[in-house]
Amino acid sequence: MKMKSLIAGGILAAMASTAALPAFAQDSVYVPLFSYRTGPFAGSGIPIANGMSDYLTMLNERDGGINGVRINIEECETGYDTQKGVECYEQVKAKNPLVISPYSTGITLQVIPKAGVDKIPVLSMAYGLSAAAVGDVFPWVFNPPATYWDGASAIVADIARREGGLESLKGKKIGYIYLDAGYGKEPIPLLEDFAKAYGFDLTLYPVPGKEMQNQSSQWLNVRRDRPDYMIMWGWGAMNPTAVKEAIKIRFPMDKFYGVWWSGGNDDAGAGGEDAKGYRTMNFHGVGSDYPVIADIKKYVVDAGKSQVDPAKFADNLYNRGVYNSMLIAEGIRRAQELTGKKVIDATDMRAGLENLNIDEARLKDMGMEGFAGTLKLSCSDHSGHHQVYVVEWDGKDWQKSGEWFSPMTDVVRPMLETAAEEYKAANSPWPERTEPCLSN
Amino acid sequence: MFYREAGQFKTSYEADQQVFPILQDRIGVAIILGVAIFIVPFVANDFFLSAIAIPFLILALATIGLNVLTGYAGQLSLGTGGFMGVGAYACYKLTTLFPDVSIVVHILLSGFAAAAVGMVFGLPSLRIKGLYLAVTTLAAQFFLEWCFIRIPWLYNYNASGAIEVPGRQILGTMVTGASAGSVPRYFTVLAIVILLTVLVKNLLRGRIGRQWMMIRDMDIAAELMGVRPLYAKLSAFAVSSYLCGVAGAMFVFFYLGAAEPSAFSITLSFQILFMAILGGLGSLVGCFFGAAFIWALPIILRAGPPMIGIPIAAETAFHITSMIIGALIVTFLILEPHGLARLWQIGKEKLRVWPFPYA
Numbered sequence: 001m002k003m004k005s006l007i008a009g010g011i012l013a014a015m016a017s018t019a020a021l022p023a024f025a026q027d028s029v030y031v032p033l034f035s036y037r038t039g040p041f042a043g044s045g046i047p048i049a050n051g052m053s054d055y056l057t058m059l060n061e062r063d064g065g066i067n068g069v070r071i072n073i074e075e076c077e078t079g080y081d082t083q084k085g086v087e088c089y090e091q092v093k094a095k096n097p098l099v100i101s102p103y104s105t106g107i108t109l110q111v112i113p114k115a116g117v118d119k120i121p122v123l124s125m126a127y128g129l130s131a132a133a134v135g136d137v138f139p140w141v142f143n144p145p146a147t148y149w150d151g152a153s154a155i156v157a158d159i160a161r162r163e164g165g166l167e168s169l170k171g172k173k174i175g176y177i178y179l180d181a182g183y184g185k186e187p188i189p190l191l192e193d194f195a196k197a198y199g200f201d202l203t204l205y206p207v208p209g210k211e212m213q214n215q216s217s218q219w220l221n222v223r224r225d226r227p228d229y230m231i232m233w234g235w236g237a238m239n240p241t242a243v244k245e246a247i248k249i250r251f252p253m254d255k256f257y258g259v260w261w262s263g264g265n266d267d268a269g270a271g272g273e274d275a276k277g278y279r280t281m282n283f284h285g286v287g288s289d290y291p292v293i294a295d296i297k298k299y300v301v302d303a304g305k306s307q308v309d310p311a312k313f314a315d316n317l318y319n320r321g322v323y324n325s326m327l328i329a330e331g332i333r334r335a336q337e338l339t340g341k342k343v344i345d346a347t348d349m350r351a352g353l354e355n356l357n358i359d360e361a362r363l364k365d366m367g368m369e370g371f372a373g374t375l376k377l378s379c380s381d382h383s384g385h386h387q388v389y390v391v392e393w394d395g396k397d398w399q400k401s402g403e404w405f406s407p408m409t410d411v412v413r414p415m416l417e418t419a420a421e422e423y424k425a426a427n428s429p430w431p432e433r434t435e436p437c438l439s440n
Numbered sequence: 441m442f443y444r445e446a447g448q449f450k451t452s453y454e455a456d457q458q459v460f461p462i463l464q465d466r467i468g469v470a471i472i473l474g475v476a477i478f479i480v481p482f483v484a485n486d487f488f489l490s491a492i493a494i495p496f497l498i499l500a501l502a503t504i505g506l507n508v509l510t511g512y513a514g515q516l517s518l519g520t521g522g523f524m525g526v527g528a529y530a531c532y533k534l535t536t537l538f539p540d541v542s543i544v545v546h547i548l549l550s551g552f553a554a555a556a557v558g559m560v561f562g563l564p565s566l567r568i569k570g571l572y573l574a575v576t577t578l579a580a581q582f583f584l585e586w587c588f589i590r591i592p593w594l595y596n597y598n599a600s601g602a603i604e605v606p607g608r609q610i611l612g613t614m615v616t617g618a619s620a621g622s623v624p625r626y627f628t629v630l631a632i633v634i635l636l637t638v639l640v641k642n643l644l645r646g647r648i649g650r651q652w653m654m655i656r657d658m659d660i661a662a663e664l665m666g667v668r669p670l671y672a673k674l675s676a677f678a679v680s681s682y683l684c685g686v687a688g689a690m691f692v693f694f695y696l697g698a699a700e701p702s703a704f705s706i707t708l709s710f711q712i713l714f715m716a717i718l719g720g721l722g723s724l725v726g727c728f729f730g731a732a733f734i735w736a737l738p739i740i741l742r743a744g745p746p747m748i749g750i751p752i753a754a755e756t757a758f759h760i761t762s763m764i765i766g767a768l769i770v771t772f773l774i775l776e777p778h779g780l781a782r783l784w785q786i787g788k789e790k791l792r793v794w795p796f797p798y799a
Contacts (some may be wrong), residue, residue, distance in 0.1 A: 037755035075754035077742075082703060086696060090491040109602055110698045113618035129600070180589060180702055182600040189599050208589070209702055293628060307753075421600070427604055428595070431619075 015126050027343060028070040031056065031328060032092040034078050034085060034103050038210070041080035041236030043263055046315060049075065049101065050308040051321020054300045055292075059329055066332050069342050072130075080236065082106040088322040089114065089147030098349040099123050100327055105183035116431055117141040121350040124152070125324045126260060126283065130186060133383030134420035135354065139435045142353050144327060145283050145375055145386035148259070149416060150407035152187040152231070154281055154388050155257045156194055159229050159410055168200035177218060177234070177242060181374035182204040184233040185258075191231075194384060197411075203227060212238035215395055219245040232258045242279060253277035253393075255325070260388075264313040268393040275393050279401065282391045284323040284372050286398045288314035291367030292322065316391070316398050323372055330358055338438060373404060379437035385409040443791040459641055473543055476630060480621045487743075490695075492736050497633045498690045500731035503715040504640055504724060505683030510713075511721035512644060514656030514677035515565050519558075519577035520684050520712045522584030525704030526554040528692040529594045529684025531618060532603040536596060543608040543616055544628065547689045554685020555678040555679065562677025566670060567750060569659075581706055588701035604698040616693045625694045632690065652676050654724075679710070711735075720779025729780035738765055785797035 001054055035049035036042055076088035085107030089100065099121045100277055102108045108128035110336045115122045124132070130147035132138040146154075159174070160166045176191055178184030188204070195202035195433050203225055205218040215238075222230065230251060233408045239262045246256055254277035258267075263280030271278065276280050288297070293314050300306045301313060312318065335352025336346045344352070358375040392401035424430040443464050450456040460466045480493060504712050530553035532548040561580035565573050588594060595603050607617030614620040615628050643649050651672040654662035663669055692699045711734060712716050719730020741761045745752045752760075790797075 027499065035754065040760055077758045081760070082700060087491045087739065094485060094487050105600075106602070106700055107704075109600055109604070109700075110696065113604070117618045180601075181702060182602050185599060185601045206589075210705070234659040319763065403736050425597070427606060427617075429607060 003288065009039065010167070011178060014124075017368060027085055028065070028072045029069060029098050029332065029343060030072045030074070030092075030095050032088070032097045033075050033094075034088055034107065035072060035105070036080045038077060039079035039346070040064045040209075043294055044236050044239070045080065045103070045265055046263070047160075047264065047268055047317035048311060048321040050312075051318040051323075052101070053321075054296050054306045054308065055322045055325035056329065058296045059301045061303065061305070062295060066329055067336055067342060069332075069336075071332075078102075078104065078107060080104050082107075082110060086110055091102070093118060093120065093297045095214070096336065096346065096415075098346055099331065099353070101125070101324065101328070102128070104138075105186060106181060109182050112138065113427065119350075120346045121331075121353055123324075123327060123353065125327060127183070128219075129423070130190075131419035131423050133381060133416050133417050134383070134400060135382040136433055137420040137424055137430070138382065139354075139379075139433045140350060141378070142382045144356070144377055144384050145373065145411075146388055146407060147185045147385070148233075148384045149190040150257045150383070150409065151281050151388070152383050153408035153412050154191050154405070155231055155259070156191075156198070156406065156408045157393050158187075158257070158402075160198075160251065166198055170340065172200040173203065173225065173227040174200050175203045175222055175225065177205040177207060177215075177222070177230060177232050179212065179236075179238050179366075180208045180232055183235060183261075187233065189419070190412065193415065201227075201342070205437045206420075207234070207238055207242075212236065212242050215241050215245050219249050222246075222251065222275060223249040228255065229401075230256045232256070232262050234262045239264060239267035243268055243271040243275050245280075246272050247274045257281075260320070263391060263398065264317045265312070265397070268398070271393075273395040276395045278393045280398075281388045281389050282316070282398070283386065285370060285387045286316055286318050286391060286400065287328055290369075290371045292326075292371060292425065293319070294343050296322065319371075326368065326372070327353075327356070329376075330356055341431070343366060350435065353377065355438055378405070385412065441531065441567070442794075443788060456721055459645070473634070473640070481759070486622050489626050494626055494629050495620070495695045496620060496731050496736050497629050498541070498687050498695060499712065499715065499735050500728045501633050502684050502687035502712050503634060503719065503731050504637065504726035505680045505687060506712050506716045507719075507721065507724070507727050508640065508644075508683065511723065512714060513652035513680075515562070515673060515676060516570060516574040516661075517559060517680070517707050518574050518706070518713065519580035521585070521706060521708035522581040523554045523558050523681045523684040523702045524691060524699070525584055525588055526557045527551055527683075527688035528704070529588060529660070530554065531693060532596075532605070532691035533594065533604065535608065536712060539606070539608075542610060544610060544794065547686055547693065548631065549587040550689045551665065551682040551686040554688065558677045558681020558684070559674050560679075562674050565673045565677065573762040578706075581709055583677065585701055585705060588704065595619065600700075602698050602700045603692065605693050605696075608693075615754035616697075618686050618697060629690055629694050632686065636686065637724065640683065640769050644724070647753060648672075648675060656722075676744025714769070718772060718779055720781025723779070723781035723782065726779050726781030729784065733768075733780065734765075737768075738762075741765075 021171060033052050036045035037049055053073055056073050060070050063132055085104060089111050101123050102111055105127050107123045111122055112129060118123055124143045126146055128143050130144050130149040132141035133147050160169055175331040180376055189204055207215055207218055232242055253275055256278050258280035259282045268275045268278050331349055331353040335348040338351055339348045354377055356375060356377045360374060363369050373387050374388055375384055387404040387406050389404045390401045391398040444463045448463055460469060487634030502524055509515050509517050527550045531546050531550035535543060564576040566740060566774035593654055596602060605616050607614055607619055613624045615624045651667045655672045656668050659669060690708045715734045741764060742757045
């Protein structure tokens with residue numbers, strides 16, 4: 001009896017493992033999306049994941065893909081966990097992905113060294129390693145439209161604008177509350193340099209990942225230190241908690257800045273009316289008043305091909321997912337143009353991303369006029385340090401506040417180059433760039 | 441019929457005392473080793489080696505480390521993740537300070553740092569037992585994690601707070617870093633795991649291992665019979681932490697490639713504890729069963745359905761896997777509270793009398 005079932009089990013297992021792998025359709029490219037719809041960061045991860053897959057699905061449904069090449073989308077659940085991310089990377093690597101979007105700074109840091117070896121481009125849109133903007137050192141990594149250091153410099157620039165110039169920052173106290181992980185630590189070197197250069201006091205308030213829903217001790221310190229401004233680098237459940245705590249200690253919300261990742265609708269919404277004035281950086285449109293969003297609604301959401309909750313359709317992080325997928329799609333399109341091939345591979349994709357040039361006309365074609373700014377990358381500049389703007393919470397939704405402005409690129413760029421050199425030295429032997437630079 | 445030692449006579453003390461006294465066991469182990477060395481690396485794809493085989497071997501070693509302490513010496517510990525972290529950070533510091541020394545030497549040395557830390561946190565075990573000891577090792581876990589975040593010297597003042605593994609070679613082949621292939625990494629890990637498993641097996645059979653088991657079974661009786669609890673308990677902590685430290689260093693250098701402090705969180709400690717309990721406390725082969733069950737099964741369950749063409753959303757697969765694993769853990773523990781190792785033993789006994797169950 002026992003033996004029989006053992007043998008039967010063995011045969012079953014053998015059959016299962018030899019089942020043939022399904023062949024992919026001829027004219028398609030494989031784009032894996034790392035997402036997290038589970039775990040403590042799901043609150044931020046779900047809208048992003050929905051936006052990313054919905055835009056690509058829309059292209060498949062509306063245009064039959066990109067120039068007739070369908071996009072084969074597959075999500076890999078990481079739970080914002082670095083180990084699972086590495087596992088996802090190994091899993092998708094075998095299927096010849098065009099590009100990897102890790103959606104976690106921790107995972108990005110892990111895959112950066114692997115990307116060059118495996119020849120798979122990494123698109124870390126406005127996250128990940130800031131120094132990766134230096135394309136001569138990191139040919140396979142892209143972080144458009146702006147790096148974290150750009151973001152931090154933009155926040156400082158906006159504070160300076162309100163105070164009446166960079167020299168007025170002298171003697172001001174700025175607090176920095178951040179998720180104590182690779183993500184939150186990323187802009188600290190820049191902020192420290194700025195504090196020295198412009199004479200403001202920088203106080204750090206780290207929030208450990210597992211205590212992000214209990215920040216009372218950090219905010220008690222904020223109340224004691226009374227900083228003039230607070231800057232936040234939060235993600236997932238950390239954001240709504242911080243907003244609520246800031247309200248509790250009666251911190252003036254209009255002096256509370258978040259990076260773009262702290263700008264979810266649920267993040268500020270946790271404070272409701274009291275969070276009025278809370279502001280974050282942004283680089284894409286808010287709301288649903290754009291042709292591209294209407295198309296997504298028509299072809300994907302109304303057709304029942306999306307997982308999005310209708311009430312949360314086109315919220316701020318959803319639109320960011322759309323923006324991210326737009327970069328992927330445009331990278332593919334550019335690569336097709338450059339190579340003349342329809343079905344491109346990862347090497348072509350790298351060249352495509354490097355030569356991205358999205359002008360106003362192209363934005364209009366995509367139905368993204370006013371949704372996104374123009375974007376241009378080059379071989380040496382993989383981020384572009386593009387313009388950003390401030391959105392302000394009006395108690396119900398995000399509203400654009402002020403005009404688009406440039407981060408302090410002239411100061412940040414040399415620092416990024418130094419940081420890239422340091423990274424190269426710390427990770428020696430770092431491979432020299434051998435990838436050819438195609439002219440635009 | 442197949443698994444019977446009838447007719448195998450031992451004619452010398454060596455034959456009587458060998459690790460695998462039964463011929464069939466020796467053949468079985470030889471086949472497993474043969475498959476692991478000569479077949480797996482050449483047949484398996486990159487994903488299997490990098491995401492399943494390498495971490496499985498490493499975590500099995502960490503489970504052996506915990507099993508030495510909890511299963512053999514009876515000291516409950518929740519600090520495994522922290523001790524693994526000590527090994528990883530020690531190895532990182534060593535290899536950045538002395539880049540010319542072979543990485544294998546560094547990995548084996550870094551275990552000693554973990555052993556030293558483990559002994560310090562093992563001191564309370566001389567006074568307290570059981571769950572109370574678990575609480576003090578929990579303190580070790582939190583303290584060590586705090587160190588990994590707050591002492592920038594440990595990660596060479598890296599801005600992101602992570603340790604990144606530099607590329608290192610053995611005999612001209614890259615074994616760490618991004619450009620290392622999965623096969624060289626697999627062989628290095630396999631060699632270290634086999635070496636340490638053989639060492640531990642012999643340690644457990646000898647005087648020291650017997651002392652640990654005496655302490656576990658009844659510490660007062662052991663003391664009356666001349667076992668010194670101080671030496672026995674601290675040596676168990678030292679050996680256990682050494683193995684965990686080596687496993688932690690390998691986890692970062694051969695599997696993750698870079699690590700944030702959160703990689704060594706309490707979750708890892710619990711994961712390894714579950715591996716030890718589910719595999720079978722006080723059994724070496726159980727450590728491998730436990731590691732395979734907790735680590736490899738979820739990955740295979742997640743990757744399996746899409747591979748055979750069943751479309752399933754990523755997060756649904758995630759939820760289903762958690763449910764299946766949870767249900768299996770409960771089922772196994774109800775059916776066999778002594779773990780998978782005990783099931784294996786029962787299986788062997790059945791095979792021994794098959795097909796005449798009353799013989």
